[in-house]
Amino acid sequence: MNPTSQETADVNAAIDAELQLLDPAVRASRSLAARLLDPEFVEVGASGRRWTYEEMVAALPDLDGGGGSEEGDGAGPRFEVSRMSGVVLAPGIVHLTYETDFDGRRARRSSLWRRRAGEADWRMYYHQATPVPAGE
Numbered sequence: 001m002n003p004t005s006q007e008t009a010d011v012n013a014a015i016d017a018e019l020q021l022l023d024p025a026v027r028a029s030r031s032l033a034a035r036l037l038d039p040e041f042v043e044v045g046a047s048g049r050r051w052t053y054e055e056m057v058a059a060l061p062d063l064d065g066g067g068g069s070e071e072g073d074g075a076g077p078r079f080e081v082s083r084m085s086g087v088v089l090a091p092g093i094v095h096l097t098y099e100t101d102f103d104g105r106r107a108r109r110s111s112l113w114r115r116r117a118g119e120a121d122w123r124m125y126y127h128q129a130t131p132v133p134a135g136e
Helices: 005-021 030-036 053-062
Strands: 037-044 050-052 080-090 093-102 105-114 123-131
Touching: 005 030, 005 080, 005 093, 005 105, 005 123, 030 037, 030 053, 030 123, 037 053, 050 053
Parallel strands: 037 123
Antiparallel strands: 037 050, 080 093, 093 105, 105 123
16 A cells, blocks of 8 residues: 555654654754653663653763764764654554664664644654664
């Protein structure tokens, strides 16, 4: 079944927002990141830790890909993204899957993006990262 033009636009908007969240400049800014996360956001990170919206907004500048070098100039390691794809699960809900490599550590990732009725912006509602075993 071929996606509609609206579904394609929704997936592209979610992909754009996901890539923004991986950008060191956005990760380093609590206010920019907060606009991309749903107030009910939950993440289960590659470490197995569960994060809430408040915890993630507070910690994101200090997490991988957030500050760059010690000078905060964005020159540090960056997330390398591959195989990103998405599908509309229901009106206002997009599921993205992709892989990242960060300084030699690979993870498979899954995100749910939500756009509430009456709102223009997509926000990440849920994220899961699973480490890829070495050699795979």
